[in-house]
Amino acid sequence: MSAYTDLMTFQRDTEALGQVAGRLAWDQETVMPRGAADQRGDEVSAMETVLHARRTDPRIGDWLARAEPESEIEAAQLRHIRRAYLRHTRVPARLAAALARETSLSQGIWAAARATDDVAAFLPTFRRVLSLVREQAAALADGGDPYDALLDDYEPGATGASLSAMFAALRPRLVALREAILGAEHTPAALTGIFPEDGQLKVSTTLATAFGYDFDRGRIDKAVHPFSSGSGNDVRITTRTMPDDPFNCFYSTVHEVGHAAYEQGIDQAYLLTPVGCGVSMGVHESQSRIFENQLGRSRAFTRYLHGVMGQTFGPLNITDPDAFYGAVNRVRSGHIRTEADEVHYNLHVLLRFDLERDLIAGTLAPEDLEQAWNARFEQDFGLVVDRPSNGMLQDVHWPIGLFGYFPTYALGNVYAGCLHQTLRSAVPDLDDHLARGDTTPATTWLRENLQRHGGLHTSRATIANACGFDPHEGPLLDYLETKFGALYSL
Structure with missing residues (x-):
């Protein structure tokens, strides 16, 4: 041998x-x-x-x-x-x-x-x-650099300095868009009501199926913090429910299905080998974020979701599909990263990125983290942190030692922006399919151009090969400004 x-x-x-x-x-x-x-x-x-x-x-x-x-x-x-x-x-x-x-x-x-x-x-x-x-x-x-060594576990080849430069390029346009939206005269109405857990889990399964989750090789369970686990032929996801916020359940499910679909979509010839799993967390997040946001929160797909919710829960307080699209995509400052809208989400990540670099460098002590978090949060979001579960205790990552993981969420958004721009060019009639709850053209394109390769290429090469250009923050920012500019009549 x-x-x-x-x-x-x-x-x-x-x-x-x-x-x-x-x-x-x-x-x-x-x-x-x-x-x-x-x-x-x-x-x-x-x-x-x-x-x-x-x-x-x-x-x-x-x-x-x-x-x-x-x-x-x-x-x-x-x-x-x-x-x-x-x-x-x-x-x-x-x-x-x-x-x-x-x-x-x-x-x-x-x-x-x-x-x-x-x-x-x-x-x-x-x-x-x-x-x-x-x-x-x-x-x-x-x-x-110790932080770079930790980061390399989740995004091989990335450095704190390179990500800091990318995030510095993201921040000005994100902050400007946020300020314009919060000052806009038009604000979409919110979905209100109580939505029973059994109905939420039923819709959750419908959405997972619509996005191609293979239940013969996967399952959905409940957890405090939604996550995806496993690869190959045993991939499991979790979700959570809140009676007055069904979107939390639905989009947590779609997000985790994005991770799971990546693992399930890898060429079976790579099973139980190093190439047989996602190449990096940044690329993994690109799949979860494009499933959740560019596809799942699109005007076309929310039209389908509006119908599914009406069939499951009865008449909603928002009867117009376009108004429902606005409700799904409402922008508002909030404490919780996993519940943040697309405009605020990366600002949550940037806060964590800066704080965890200081923790690893030893310039921020654990006993000073709560004060540092609360001060930075009020500066970035204009909100006072009312309790630790809305602040430094909200995420599981640091308690289980995942330092260097957080920046891959924002990097995944950048990658997703690039993939979405290319996908729209490749599938010009995508919205016609999404409006019927048919994500197949999108999920097939992603599987063929990215997911099936697993870890065959480096992370940046994986995105570049799918998109035809090196990844950068421009497509994400253009997408956000176009989408929310229209929603808020900016």
Whole structure:
């Protein structure tokens, strides 16, 4: 057997074990009994110890040295394995296990603190998580920038400096658009009423099906924080319901279906290999955001959704489909990132990006985070944070150690803007289909031009190959200004 064949045989088992570890995380956020938290922490730590030993096995270095790729696919597999091997060998097994256990425990502590708005109850575990993450960052950086080392886990090749420059280009036009909208004379009416959970979940399933989610290889469950998990032939998503805000459920579902469709759409020949999953979180977010926003919140698709909601819940307070489109896309300052409209969303991300860079650099202490968050939020949004669950406790990312993840949301929006511009040119009659709830022309184009390739190319090349140009923020800003300029008669 060749070195490449030996390596891929070994890697397949590692990938399979990684999927099992992911299933433990899914279970913890959906159906695990609360009393199992400590035991689950030990289980996750044990699994991470096994995975770390495999990922740092010296034979990998030997196989990599001897393997000769014979195709583009083999070269991509080796690129991913080599990068992962270098990263994992820099992190001691002790640290990897400690991080896995501490972040597993932290998730439950955060959830309880969030429910009671008790920052003090969360701070001790947060200090431990941050200390471990900073130790990990220093090990990965190997003398370089610690934050860049963490970012590389989610968006390989990106740097804090490059993203900071992109976000600096985004901010002025976003702020100007926000100010114009908030000062506009016309404001779309809001959807009001109480929408029972069983009806919301029924519509949620209808929307998931409309966007191509394969229920033979996936499922929908409820969770406090919606997420997508898994790849290949076992991809699971979650959603949440709020009686007076059905859009929270519907668009959380469509967002997570975007992630799931990416994983389900990858060529089956890549199953349980490094190329067989999404290439980066930025590209992943491009799929969830284009599903949720450019497609799901479009005038055409909301016409279809208006009909579905009427059939499910009875007459709505908004009877006109165009007015309903306005209700779906109302712009208003709010505390919660996941509930933010398209204009405000990236401003939420930029706040987190700046704060987490300071946390990793050590220029912001955990005990000072709440004050720093609240001051920055009032500056950016003109709102006072009324309670921690609307502020620093609202997201699960930092409690479970995902530093470097947040900027990929804004990067995904940039990528989605580029993809949407190209998609509209490729499928000029798209709105005719969306108005009937038929997303097939869009989802097929995305699958053929992006999703099926998985990790075959780098993240920026994946977007550039689909669009025919290098990604930049221009298409996203043009789309937002055109859409909301019309909605608010600017």
